[in-house]
Every structure is written in C-alpha cells, then in structure tokens.
Amino acid sequence: MWLANTRRRASSGETSRRRDLLRLLGAAGVAGLAGCSGDGGAGTGTGTGAETGTSAGGGRSDQVTYTSASSVDAQSLNWLTTADSTSGAFVTATLDGAWAIKPGQEIFPLWADVSTDDGRVYEIELRDNLRWGGDYGQQTAEDWVYMIRNVFQAEPNWSGYPNAGDWFRQNPDSGQREPIPVEKTGTYTFEIQLFDVDPSFPFKPVMWRQQCIPRALLEQYVPEKDGEGLRQDEELNTLAYTGNLGPYTFEEWDRTSQYVVTRNDDYYLHDADVPDRFTNAPYFEEKAFQILKEESARLGALRAGDVHSAGIPPDKASQFETLESVSVNVTPQPYARILVYNMRANGWEPFRAKAVRQALAFAVNKRAIVENVLRGYAEVAQTMQPRWSKWYDDSTVVEYGVGDRYGSETTRSRLADALSETEYAYDGDALVDGSGEQVTLTLYFDQGQPTEQTIGEFVAQEIQQNAGIAVEPKSISTSTFQDKFVKTSPPQGVEPEWSAGVFNGGPRDVATSAEPWDMSINLQFNTYPFTPASSKGFFEKQGGINFYGYYPEADIAGLYEQASQTTDEARRQELFGEAFGLISEEQPFGFLAMPSSISGYDERVVGYDEEFNTGWDSQTWRFR
Amino acid sequence: MSMRWYVVRRVLWAVVATYLILSVTWGLLALTPNPAAEQLQFRAAASGGSAEAAREAFEARRGLDRPLWDRYSDYMVNMVTLNWGWSDSRSQPVMEAIAGAIPYTAVYSVPTTILSVLLGLSIGLYSATHQYTRTDYAATFFAFFGYAIPNFWFAIVLLLVFSVQLGWFPVVFDPDVPLVGFAMAHQLVLPVVVLVTGTIAGVMRYSRAEALEYVQAEFVKTAKAKGAGEFRILTRHVLRPAAVPLMTILIGDILGIFLAASYLVEVVFGIPGLGQLSYNAILAQDTALVLGTTLIFTFVAVIGNLIQDIAYTILDPRIDYGDR
Numbered sequence: 044m045w046l047a048n049t050r051r052r053a054s055s056g057e058t059s060r061r062r063d064l065l066r067l068l069g070a071a072g073v074a075g076l077a078g079c080s081g082d083g084g085a086g087t088g089t090g091t092g093a094e095t096g097t098s099a100g101g102g103r104s105d106q107v108t109y110t111s112a113s114s115v116d117a118q119s120l121n122w123l124t125t126a127d128s129t130s131g132a133f134v135t136a137t138l139d140g141a142w143a144i145k146p147g148q149e150i151f152p153l154w155a156d157v158s159t160d161d162g163r164v165y166e167i168e169l170r171d172n173l174r175w176g177g178d179y180g181q182q183t184a185e186d187w188v189y190m191i192r193n194v195f196q197a198e199p200n201w202s203g204y205p206n207a208g209d210w211f212r213q214n215p216d217s218g219q220r221e222p223i224p225v226e227k228t229g230t231y232t233f234e235i236q237l238f239d240v241d242p243s244f245p246f247k248p249v250m251w252r253q254q255c256i257p258r259a260l261l262e263q264y265v266p267e268k269d270g271e272g273l274r275q276d277e278e279l280n281t282l283a284y285t286g287n288l289g290p291y292t293f294e295e296w297d298r299t300s301q302y303v304v305t306r307n308d309d310y311y312l313h314d315a316d317v318p319d320r321f322t323n324a325p326y327f328e329e330k331a332f333q334i335l336k337e338e339s340a341r342l343g344a345l346r347a348g349d350v351h352s353a354g355i356p357p358d359k360a361s362q363f364e365t366l367e368s369v370s371v372n373v374t375p376q377p378y379a380r381i382l383v384y385n386m387r388a389n390g391w392e393p394f395r396a397k398a399v400r401q402a403l404a405f406a407v408n409k410r411a412i413v414e415n416v417l418r419g420y421a422e423v424a425q426t427m428q429p430r431w432s433k434w435y436d437d438s439t440v441v442e443y444g445v446g447d448r449y450g451s452e453t454t455r456s457r458l459a460d461a462l463s464e465t466e467y468a469y470d471g472d473a474l475v476d477g478s479g480e481q482v483t484l485t486l487y488f489d490q491g492q493p494t495e496q497t498i499g500e501f502v503a504q505e506i507q508q509n510a511g512i513a514v515e516p517k518s519i520s521t522s523t524f525q526d527k528f529v530k531t532s533p534p535q536g537v538e539p540e541w542s543a544g545v546f547n548g549g550p551r552d553v554a555t556s557a558e559p560w561d562m563s564i565n566l567q568f569n570t571y572p573f574t575p576a577s578s579k580g581f582f583e584k585q586g587g588i589n590f591y592g593y594y595p596e597a598d599i600a601g602l603y604e605q606a607s608q609t610t611d612e613a614r615r616q617e618l619f620g621e622a623f624g625l626i627s628e629e630q631p632f633g634f635l636a637m638p639s640s641i642s643g644y645d646e647r648v649v650g651y652d653e654e655f656n657t658g659w660d661s662q663t664w665r666f667r
Numbered sequence: 668m669s670m671r672w673y674v675v676r677r678v679l680w681a682v683v684a685t686y687l688i689l690s691v692t693w694g695l696l697a698l699t700p701n702p703a704a705e706q707l708q709f710r711a712a713a714s715g716g717s718a719e720a721a722r723e724a725f726e727a728r729r730g731l732d733r734p735l736w737d738r739y740s741d742y743m744v745n746m747v748t749l750n751w752g753w754s755d756s757r758s759q760p761v762m763e764a765i766a767g768a769i770p771y772t773a774v775y776s777v778p779t780t781i782l783s784v785l786l787g788l789s790i791g792l793y794s795a796t797h798q799y800t801r802t803d804y805a806a807t808f809f810a811f812f813g814y815a816i817p818n819f820w821f822a823i824v825l826l827l828v829f830s831v832q833l834g835w836f837p838v839v840f841d842p843d844v845p846l847v848g849f850a851m852a853h854q855l856v857l858p859v860v861v862l863v864t865g866t867i868a869g870v871m872r873y874s875r876a877e878a879l880e881y882v883q884a885e886f887v888k889t890a891k892a893k894g895a896g897e898f899r900i901l902t903r904h905v906l907r908p909a910a911v912p913l914m915t916i917l918i919g920d921i922l923g924i925f926l927a928a929s930y931l932v933e934v935v936f937g938i939p940g941l942g943q944l945s946y947n948a949i950l951a952q953d954t955a956l957v958l959g960t961t962l963i964f965t966f967v968a969v970i971g972n973l974i975q976d977i978a979y980t981i982l983d984p985r986i987d988y989g990d991r
Contacts, residue, residue: 118951119758124728126707200720203728205707208716270727271753280758298757298767299939299947300842333839336934336943339823343831344838522702525709544718545708569713580715587712 107666108303108329109648112341112353116299116334121279122254123194126205129332133296136304136330137282137289139312140252141167142245146654148433148573150245153312154182154288157250162240162610167250169231172311176286177278179257184233188225189258193265196222201268209249214238240608242615246573257284287311290325290662302332312662326665342643345369351645357418357494360641369643375431375655376640378567379424382407382486382502382633387531387551387592389559391484395551397596398461400630404443405454406509407502412636416497420641424634426627427581431655432572434616439624443634451509458510474511483513484561487528490518498635499564514562524565527558529590543585551592564635572655575619576607582631593631670980674973681969686743688965689958693742697735701725701952729755742958751962752955756948761959764944770846772940775855775932779862784917786863787870792901794871795878810871813864822861822935829857840937858936862929873916877909884908911983918975 117130122138125131139153150157154173159165173182194202195210214221215238224236237244245251256279264273278284282293288311291304306328312321333350335341345353348368355363355371363369384394393399409423425442428435442448459469466477474482484506488499496518503514519528532548532555533539539549548554571577580586582599599622606618627634644651650664651657704725711721726732745752751761790810794803830838837854844850881887882905890904910917930942941960948956979986 118756121758124758126710200724200727203724203726205721205724205728207724208711208720211720271730274728274755274758275753297842297939298759298764299943300840300937333937335839335937337823337937340826340838340935340937343827347831347834347838349837349839522700522705525702525705526700529709530705544712545722546712546718571714577714580712587715587718588709 107327108331109327109664109666110331110333110350110352112333112335112344112350114334114336114338114341114354117296117302119274119280120282120293120296121274121276123202123204123256123279124274133302133332134254134282135252135289136291137285137293137307138254139289140254141250142252143659144246144251144573144656145659146652146656148246151659153252154255157245159244162242162244163237165235165237165244165250166228167233167235170311170315171231172314173288174286174309174311175257175288176284179259179284179286182255182257182286182288183230184227185230186255186258188227188233189265190256190261191225192222194256194261196225197268198222201270202264202273203270206248209247212238240610242610242612243574243576243607247577260284291330294329300334302334303329304331305329310662320663321660324662326663345643348645351648353643355641355643357416357420357638357641360418360420363643368646370646370648372642372644372651372653372657373420373639374642374653374657375422375429375637377429377570377572377637377655379427379429379570379637380412380421380498380564380567380635381424382635383563383566383591384632385556385560385562385591386594387555388553389555390592391482391561393462393465393467394561395592395594396461397629399458400633401443401628402454402457402461403506403510404630404633405449405457406451407444407505407633407635408449409444409635410449412498412501416494416501417636417638421636421638424637426623426634427568427578428570428575428619428623429572429637432570432575434572434575434619435623436616436620439620440627441624442627443630454509455511469511472511473513481513482511483515485559486514486516487519487524487560487563487565488516489524489565490520495564502562502564502633502635519565521565524563528556528560528563528565531556531590531592541585543589544587546588546590547586551594556590568632570637575623576603579603579607582626591632595631596629597625599625599629674977677973677976681966681973684969685962685965689743689746689961690739692958692961693739693954696952696954696957697738699952703951738954742954745955746958746962751959754948754953754956756951756953756956761955764956765941765959765963768939768941768944771842771938772933772942774846774851775858775862775938775940778855778859779866782859782863783866783870787867788874788906788913790867791871791874792878792906794875795882795905796897796901798879798882806871810868813866814868816864818861818865818929819931819935821864822857822932825857825861826935840939842939854936858932858938861932869916874909874913877912878905881905881908907982911979911986914975914978914982918971918978 113129113132115127115129117125117133118127119125119130120134122130122134125134141155142153142157143151145151152170155167155169157165157167167184167187169182169184169187171181174180175182191210194204195207197204197207200207210223211220212223213219221238223238225233226236227233235244235250260276260278261273264270264276273279285292287307287309290307290310290312292307294303294305296302306325310324312324315321333344335344335350338356341350341353342355342359342363344350345355345363346366346369360371360373364371384390384400386392386394413419413421413423422430423445425440426435430437447453455469458474462468462474467474467482469475470479476482486499486503488495496516499516503516506512506514530545530548532545533542533553537553539553542549542554568581569578579600580588582593582595582603583589584594586600602618602622602625606615606622609615609618642651645666647666648664649667650661704722707721707725708718712718723732730738742752749762751765753759754761754764757764787810790806794806797803826838830836836857840854841850844854878901884904887900887904890900895904930946932938933940933942941963944956945960945964947953948960
C-alpha cells in the first residue's frame with residue numbers, strides 16, 4: 044500500500060502526556076468546553092507492509108511505526124509557551140517528566156520520586172542517570188530550582204508560562220498569595236515547602252509529569268527577561284535538549300500534517316529499577332502523530348489501516364466494534380455533562396430554590412441519555428465525581444432521574460410544591476406565570492456538536508413533557524457562549540459588594556452576563572477524580588468559576604477545605620463523600636452523564652486497558 | 668508612455684490599497700476577543716486558579732501586553748522590511764510558514780487550474796458549436812453537477828469510496844513524498860477531481876456563451892465557406908474574439924494557482940497548504956501570520972487586476988488606456 048516503507052503516522056490514544064492529562068483530569072483546566080472532548084486521537088493500522096516486525100514476549104518490534112490520528116495540531120514544541128493538550132502530547136513523547144500516575148492513583152517515578160513526612164514539605168529526588176542533550180550535562184536539582192524560581196515564579200510573568208499560577212499559594216501567615224518556597228537540598232534533591240498541608244499535591248499538575256529545561260539554556264534569557272527570545276529559541280522549539288529523558292527523540296514536525304519521533308536508544312529507564320517492560324521500551328521504532336482534522340478522514344484512515352489509533356464518536360463506535368482489524372477501547376473520563384441553570388438576575392429566578400432544581404432533576408431520564416444518545420458509552424452522573432472514583436460514596440449520593448426517581452407525576456407535584464409561594468402555577472399540563480402565560484425557557488448547546496444537540500433537544504423535550512415548561516433549544520458557538528454568557532459583570536457605574544473575577548463579577552442580583560439565558564449544556568465540567576478538591580470553586584458563592592450564580596445552602600466549600608488538608612485518607616474519603624452527597628442533594632446543576640472516551644486501536648496494538656488514565660505507560664505499548 | 672504611466676499609477680494605488688487592507692485587518696484582529704485567551708481564563712478559574720493571571724500570561728506570550736500603537740507600528744514596519752515576524756500559533760517565522768505551505772497548495776492548484784481552464788474552454792467551445800445537441804446537454808449537466816455538488820461533501824464521498832473502500836488512493840496525505848512525482852500525483856487525484864469539477868462550470872458556461880456570439884458571425888461563415896476545418900474555425904476565428912471578455916475569468920483562474928487554496932479540500936485530504944494556514948491563523952488570531960497571508964493574497968489580487976487590464980490591450984489593440 045502507499046504507506047509501505049514510509050512512516051506510518053498515528054495519533055494519540057496514548058497521549059496521556061502531561062497536558063493531555065491536564066485536560067482529561069482537569070489538571071490544567073477543569074471544565075472542558077463541550078465538544079473538545081471528542082477529539083482525539085485516531086488511528087488504526089491495517090497492517091500494510093510497514094509493520095513487518097513482530098515482538099515476541101515483549102521484545103522490540105523492528106521496522107514499525109505506530110501512528111495515531113489527531114484532530115488538531117500542536118502550537119509549539121516549546122512547552123513553556125503552550126497550554127494545549129496536543130502540544131503537551133508531542134513534547135511528552137520526548138520528555139517523560141517527573142512522575143506518572145497509575146490508574147489506581149499510585150505514583151510511578153519517572154525522572155523523580157516524591158516523598159513527604161507531613162503532607163506539607165515534599166522532597167523530590169531525581170534519578171542520577173538523567174542526561175540533557177547537547178552540552179548541558181546531567182539533570183540536577185539546580186536545573187529545577189533555577190527554572191521554578193526564575194521562570195515559573197517570576198513576577199511579572201515575563202515568559203508567559205501558562206501554569207505559573209500553580210506555583211503560587213496563599214500564605215496563611217501573611218494573607219498574601221506568594222511563591223511556594225523551593226529549596227535545593229542536594230545534587231539530586233530539592234524540597235517544595237507548601238504553606239499548608241496538601242496530601243493531594245503529588246497528584247496535581249504542579250509536578251505530575253512536570254518537565255524541566257537546563258539551567259544553562261534558561262540563563263540566556265532570564266537576566267534580561269527576554270520572553271521573545273525564549274519563545275523563539277531554536278533548541279526549545281526543536282527539542283534539541285531532551286537527551287535520554289524520554290522514550291523517543293524528535294525527528295520532524297510538518298505543521299498541520301504530521302509529527303514524528305524516533306526510538307531513543309539511550310532511554311534512561313533502561314538502567315532503572317523498574318518493571319521489565321520498561322527496560323526495553325519503547326517498542327516502536329518510530330511514533331507518528333498524523334493530523335487529520337476531518338472526522339471522516341480520521342475514521343477512514345483507522346478503517347483502512349493508515350493509522351493505528353483514533354478517537355471514535357459514540358454514534359460510530361458500533362461500526363468499529365464489528366471490524367476484526369480494529370479493537371474498540373472504552374475508558375471512563377472525568378468530564379461531567381451537566382445542565383447549568385442561570386440563577387443570576389437575567390436567568391429564571393425560581394432556579395435559585397433548591398426544591399425547584401431538585402424537582403427538575405426528576406424530569407430528565409438520565410438512563411435514556413446514556414443508552415440512546417451516548418449509545419451506552421457513558422455513565423449516569425449524579426454528583427461532581429464519577430461513580431468509579433474512590434471519593435464517590437454511594438451511601439451519601441442522592442440519585443435523581445433514574446428508576447422511580449424519574450417521571451412526570453413526581454416532577455409536577457414537586458415543582459408545584461416548590462413554586463407554591465411564587466407567581467408560578469400549573470394550568471392543566473402547562474406551567475404558567477402570574478399573567479397566565481406559558482413559562483418558556485431557553486436551553487443553549489454548542490453549535491456543530493451533533494451529540495450535544497441531541498442531548499439538548501432531548502432534555503428540552505423531557506422538561507416540556509414532565510415539567511410542563513416550554514424549552515427552546517438554541518445553538519451557539521463556543522466563543523460566543525464564553526464571551527456573552529459566561530463572563531459576568533455589574534452594570535457600568537455600579538460597584539459590586541464583591542467580585543471574584545471575570546466569571547463571577549459580583550452578587551447574582553447585580554452581576555449578569557451580557558445576554559440573558561436560562562439553561563445551557565455548552566460546558567462539560569471536570570470532576571477531578573485524582574484531586575477532587577480542585578472543583579471547590581464551583582460550589583462557592585464567591586468561587587471564581589461561579590458564572591451561574593449558585594449560592595450553596597450547605598457549607599460544601601468548608602468540607603472541601605477540611606478534606607484537602609486531611610492526611611488520613613479514610614477520613615478524607617469520608618469528608619469528600621459527604622461533600623459529594625451534599626452536592627447531589629443541592630443540585631447546583633443538573634448532572635446528566637459522564638461520557639466515556641472511545642478509541643479504536645489496530646487489533647495488533649497491546650498495552651492499553653479500559654481504566655481511566657490508560658496511557659500513563661504508553662512507552663511500553665507494542666505490536667503483538 | 669501613457670500606458671506606462673497608467674501602470675505606474677496602478678502600482679502606486681496597489682501599495683496604498685495594500686496598506687489600507689493590512690491596517691483594517693490588523694484593527695479587526697486587535698478588536699476581536701480571543702477565544703483561546705478566554706478559554707484559558709475559564710480553565711484557570713475552574714481549577715481554582717486565577718483567571719486574571721491566565722490572561723496576563725497569555726498576553727505576555729502573544730506580546731499583547733504592549734500599547735496598541737507599538738504593536739501596530741511594529742507589525743507595519745515588519746511588513747515593509749519583509750521581516751514578517753513570528754507565528755505564535757505555529758511557533759515558527761511567518762515567512763517560513765508561508766514558504767512551507769505554498770508548495771503544497773501549488774501541487775494541487777496548478778493541475779486544478781490547468782485542467783479546469785483547458786476542459787472548461789474545450790467543453791464550452793464544443794457546446795457552443797453543437798448547441799442543443801445531446802452532447803451539449805451532457806456537457807452542461809456535467810458542468811452544473813460539479814458546480815452544484817458541495818466540495819466538502821463530494822470530497823468525503825470520494826475519500827470513503829475510492830480510498831477507504833476500494834483502496835485505490837491513500838487516505839492520509841504524505842507530505843514527505845517528492846513534490847513532483849508519481850506518488851504525489853497519485854495522492855492528489857481525488858483533491859484535483861473535486862476542485863476541477865467544482866470550478867469547470869464557470870469557465871465552460873462563460874466560454875460557451877461568449878463563443879455563441881461568434882459561431883454565426885459573418886467572418887466565421889466566410890471561413891467555413893473557404894473550407895477551414897472545425898478546429899481551425901474554433902481556435903482561430905471563434906476563440907480569438909471571444910478571448911477578450913474571457914480574460915476576465917481566465918486571468919482570475921490562472922491567479923487561482925496561488926489563490927485557489929481550498930480550506931475545505933485541504934482539511935478533508937489533510938494537505939498542509941495555504942488554505943489551512945490562513946484559516947487557522949485567523950482562528951488563532953495569530954496576527955503576524957494573518958497579516959503575512961493577507962499581504963500575499965492582496966498583492967496577487969491587485970497585481971492580477973492589473974495584468975487583466977493589460978491583457979485586454981494586448982488581445983485587442985483597439986483598447987487604449989491613454990486617456991484613463
């Protein structure tokens with residue numbers, strides 16, 4: 044076939060590299076925009092001539108390129124300047140980073156191990172066989188401390204490093220947001236001295252998969268704070284400094300087309316005390332990421348065998364499950380698809396009442412969304428944590444929209460009770476306002492996302508049928524939604540009592556979005572199964588992300604804080620369990636479903652599994 | 668002399684027009700909120716971080732933390748000095764980005780243009796001389812079919828049928844094969860077919876209409892009476908007078924070699940050409956790259972108009988620009 048003897052490009056199913064993880068787990072970001080989560084990797088490979096080698100017993104498979112398909116290209120290989128997951132995936136193929144997290148939420152040391160006695164001061168110990176490329180020599184603690192202090196914690200942020208905020212925390216002594224102290228304690232060791240106890244620290248993106256840059260390279264730009272020079276540095280943009288620090292070495296990047304890395308024969312894990320499968324890794328001679336923006340092209344390439352992995356949308360998954368050449372892998376992911384209610388002054392005021400939100404939760408059949416719209420590739424969502432998470436406590440979570448806690452009669456009776464002291468009441472099947480007019484609400488969904496549109500229309504239909512509220516589904520682009528609906532601010536000239544930033548510009552009676560809206564499913568929220576405390580801002584009156592104007596009745600944020608500073612894991616589970624139970628009971632938003640991630644792999648590819656965060660060990664994947 | 672003065676004036680006006688277009692483009696980009704910045708802010712806020720810090724970091728990375736006038740003057744000076752700056756969305760010099768994309772656009776737009784002009788003219792002239800025959804109807808149907816069918820959809824159908832199902836052509840574009848060679852031609856068959864069927868209708872119908880004006884002309888009848896063959900009549904007696912008005916679209920089509928970068932076709936077939944480059948630059952609000960690509964398109968369009976006008980005088984000496 045045409046690709047025989049040429050590179051096979053593939054994509055990203057395995058791209059659980061740091062920034063991918065940031066996206067998937069919420070490390071870097073939290074709430075993914077609807078539609079972002081379906082992209083993905085791609086790939087399949089039919090077995091055309093290129094894959095001639097086999098690997099017996101985990102041996103190397105020569106002459107083989109593993110190719111995955113990606114819907115988007117990277118922005119840069121200079122990771123100091125990027126915040127997108129594709130760039131992160133490209134770079135992480137050549138730079139392992141500090142450590143990985145195994146599916147059971149267990150640290151797997153890569154460049155470094157982490158330890159702590161008290162959950163506040165963490166010691167990072169680097170391996171002693173890490174070598175930079177070029178003339179930069181050994182990677183030492185000096186490189187890390189210099190980079191953290193002079194780039195990550197620089198004020199102002201002259202480099203534009205996107206995750207600089209992770210390196211600042213509130214100091215309880217001064218009450219100010221200050222840089223986290225970092226001290227070198229040996230050639231290969233340094234300490235990170237948090238201001239407060241934080242047992243989740245190793246699982247946060249601050250150091251998880253964190254990469255480093257040689258001090259000597261940074262010294263060219265730090266003294267003059269030369270951000271432009273740093274952005275355009277050739278070594279940073281061609282990954283020339285990666286040495287033995289990753290399973291692959293940069294080969295080429297044809298922008299908008301492909302990214303190729305080749306096996307690193309000096310990979311530092313070859314000499315490390317790690318499971319056998321790592322000591323010969325990687326098993327692909329080459330790894331390629333093929334950029335295919337059009338979904339049909341990605342899926343066609345997977346089907347035809349031109350790529351070895353690709354993301355598959357739910358409505359196409361069943362087609363691939365019947366193919367012998369492709370193995371469909373379904374993994375849970377942390378994003379919750381939710382129905383956001385606008386409780387601000389330009390929304391529907393009754394949403395402010397917990398009883399109204401609870402009543403509406405009876406109106407939508409979540410099981411139908413999971414089975415019929417998402418084709419079974421999802422789980423029902425009930426709170427800000429997936430059921431498979433260790434922080435989810437069945438005994439505290441109140442379920443809605445399933446079994447006998449779904450239906451028209453229950454919804455109407457509860458809604459009638461909840462609205463009994465307002466102008467709203469039922470007139471026959473319809474909910475009407477004080478003037479006898481049918482209550483009509485808007486529901487926004489993301490333009491160009493067929494699955495989301497179907498969910499939106501289904502939810503609208505359910506609320507109309509079961510609650511007697513007319514719902515008008517409306518499509519809107521992501522950027523417009525962000526600009527006109529998510530940003531909130533007080534009217535010009537009005538000074539609000541408080542402000543929590545651009546997305547929560549003040550009390551809900553004062554600060555509103557530019558355009559009125561009632562409900563939306565445009566955003567998916569990250570539930571952070573590894574670091575659940577990261578979602579605290581969603582449930583605080585003055586949370587920076589509370590664009591919907593939710594005022595919690597229970598002290599959910601207090602429970603979050605208490606849990607996040609508790610080192611006893613059993614107690615922490617108890618506290619988080621309680622918090623997620625309260626969230627499910629208060630229904631700050633309508634939790635609908637947690638879609639799974641679906642990837643197709645060439646049937647000869649082995650190494651992945653069906654657990655969350657599969658891909659943490661992608662350097663050990665191989666052809667059977 | 669008058670012709671020369673006309674050309675000089677047109678070129679000077681082209682410089683002014685280009686400056687205005689670049690300034691307006693820059694202004695629009697500066698005014699438009701950047702979705703990427705907003706998304707980063709949202710992510711930061713949603714993970715408990717500072718949206719404000721995320722915005723500041725983004726602006727620092729993009730150089731947006733400088734005063735508007737500084738940014739504007741820098742960009743304009745860069746344009747004039749041919750140092751078109753750094754593409755933030757691709758992390759490479761703008762010149763390099765454009766130079767890298769042009770060959771991939773050229774490899775499909777050159778054959779597309781040649782084929783659509785040749786086939787369009789041929790079919791148009793044939794239809795004109797065989798008006799209302801079955802072959803005329805068939806040619807018209809073919810032209811309108813190609814025109815009516817959406818390129819994007821047609822490309823996907825061809826890809827699925829001929830690449831995925833039949834395996835005749837590759838699904839994935841390989842940029843590593845030589846630009847001129849069988850492998851490149853092989854993988855460009857489907858994109859070229861899609862584009863040719865989409866563009867042939869205009870040339871065909873226009874040339875048919877123009878040719879029809881002369882098919883029954885006295886000088887054509889005279890040529891026939893003198894025993895001139897059909898091919899000679901078409902090319903020497905019909906095409907020549909018809910060519911003057913046809914220049915309007917022919918020059919445009921030839922310039923299409925540079926401008927016909929089709930974003931949609933590039934997306935479906937994964938070709939890293941100018942279409943994707945310019946469109947992605949706009950989406951990413953990559954100011955330096957947008958201005959670079961805009962300058963190229965503006966230059967080609969302005970110069971193209973000039974060539975078109977000059978071509979009239981060459982084809983028809985009766986046309987004079989002396990008093991314009």
